[in-house]
Amino acid sequence: MSGHHIDSTLSLLVYGYAWAPDLRRAHDGAPVVHTRLMGRPAALLHGLEAVSLFYDETRVERHGALPPQVLDTLFGRGAVHTLDGARHRARKELLASLLMSPVAVGGLTARVESGWREAVPRWEGRGVVLFDEVATLLAGAVCDWVGLPVPEEAAREIGEDCVAMVEGFATAGPRHARARRARRRQEQALMDAVNRVRAYDPKLVSGTVLETVALHREPDGTLLDPHTAAVELLNIIRPTVAVAWYVTFAAHALHRHPGHRDQLRTDGSDGPAHARAFAHEVRRFYPFVPFIAGLAARDLTFAGDQLPAGTLLLLDVYGHHHDPALWERPYHFAPERFLGREPGPGELIPQGAGDARTGHRCPGEDITLSLLAALASALARTDPAVPRQDLSIPLNRIPTRPHSGFVIEVASRMDKAELKSARGR
Numbered sequence: 001m002s003g004h005h006i007d008s009t010l011s012l013l014v015y016g017y018a019w020a021p022d023l024r025r026a027h028d029g030a031p032v033v034h035t036r037l038m039g040r041p042a043a044l045l046h047g048l049e050a051v052s053l054f055y056d057e058t059r060v061e062r063h064g065a066l067p068p069q070v071l072d073t074l075f076g077r078g079a080v081h082t083l084d085g086a087r088h089r090a091r092k093e094l095l096a097s098l099l100m101s102p103v104a105v106g107g108l109t110a111r112v113e114s115g116w117r118e119a120v121p122r123w124e125g126r127g128v129v130l131f132d133e134v135a136t137l138l139a140g141a142v143c144d145w146v147g148l149p150v151p152e153e154a155a156r157e158i159g160e161d162c163v164a165m166v167e168g169f170a171t172a173g174p175r176h177a178r179a180r181r182a183r184r185r186q187e188q189a190l191m192d193a194v195n196r197v198r199a200y201d202p203k204l205v206s207g208t209v210l211e212t213v214a215l216h217r218e219p220d221g222t223l224l225d226p227h228t229a230a231v232e233l234l235n236i237i238r239p240t241v242a243v244a245w246y247v248t249f250a251a252h253a254l255h256r257h258p259g260h261r262d263q264l265r266t267d268g269s270d271g272p273a274h275a276r277a278f279a280h281e282v283r284r285f286y287p288f289v290p291f292i293a294g295l296a297a298r299d300l301t302f303a304g305d306q307l308p309a310g311t312l313l314l315l316d317v318y319g320h321h322h323d324p325a326l327w328e329r330p331y332h333f334a335p336e337r338f339l340g341r342e343p344g345p346g347e348l349i350p351q352g353a354g355d356a357r358t359g360h361r362c363p364g365e366d367i368t369l370s371l372l373a374a375l376a377s378a379l380a381r382t383d384p385a386v387p388r389q390d391l392s393i394p395l396n397r398i399p400t401r402p403h404s405g406f407v408i409e410v411a412s413r414m415d416k417a418e419l420k421s422a423r424g425r
């Protein structure tokens, strides 16, 4: 069956998020569509059964699934994303223990919230690009939380490098070259930090994330090599900065649907529930992760189709969230669909599915939800003006975001006071 299919790499690069839905439409919405990508047999998998298949590690593995172009930009060589079995389990335990506790989520969220409060006065009276400012403040907060506090200028540079790594993974050309340079620079800085920790007097160690990763021992008792330690630290810092994409999408949603602003502004008992439902819907509605990649661990049968061992499998994440068979009015932005309930297994998969502590599901999901809810609420309370600009979100670009980066104008405190007294008159 495979082998007769035309290679889709070019059309994926050209059509971006529209590639998978187009391919499925051309095959009458089948749950599996065979194709070729980067010269190898591949299959696009869609639907709830595909999610279960994908998160069964006896059937789908990760080693060798991601091309070097993606590792050298987005994830890093030797990253947890690429491990299977016992090696994955051990590395995942380290990351999950650092990222998934309420103390971790709360500590990082508190830093981000205070970063927002400090930044707003600096934005007053001029237009700023929300995406860039949020990337800077997330970079500053996560570096501080990890145990590597940096001044604002350095936070801006780290934020820009993290953005570049995400921007450049799915393209050729200058954006890709920039992503590689950004990764090399940040890996080097983190390797230096790891080596500094290892030279400390053990009495000075205070248990920061940096120290825990630097001093972590593999199951065989050895330290991680400094490069791998740097890669995993960057796998904490980079995706935290990437929450800037979701915050920018949240701003877009609040602009298009002003009614949600009031719900997010209230500090009342329903405030947090609304903010969480809103964060879930932003992650469902807007395009970010296009799909998740794995390899058939052995010859598989799925939906009556053969998937020979080694087939590249792409789980259709973007399509999953817009499938009318799975969602009522999928193109309608409606946080109410998540109000007062958490999504069921395999229902909402922007950060993967299955068990985050043992499988490959994102261990940063609680952090993402908490930061997104906090910043969407902070934005609703700040209530900036949104001048005319190009807010279109091109689907032929991976990743994508509102074209302008979302320019906001925060009134200066003096103007606000005048506005208030003018209203009072």
Ligand code: HEM
Pocket: 080, 081, 082, 092, 095, 099, 235, 236, 237, 239, 240, 242, 243, 244, 246, 288, 289, 292, 350, 351, 352, 353, 359, 360, 361, 362, 363, 364, 365, 367, 368
């Ligand atoms: C911007 C929002 C985020 C999105 C859309 C996102 C998405 C994802 C996805 C799709 C995966 C792969 C799941 C799989 O392979 O099955 C993943 C894995 C991962 N994410 Fe996130 N993530 C986000 C934020 C975060 C944050 C804030 C952190 C850490 C602070 C984080 C750390 C990780 C790590 C370490 C993995 C690898 C897990 C493994 O392979 O076992 N992510 N993420």
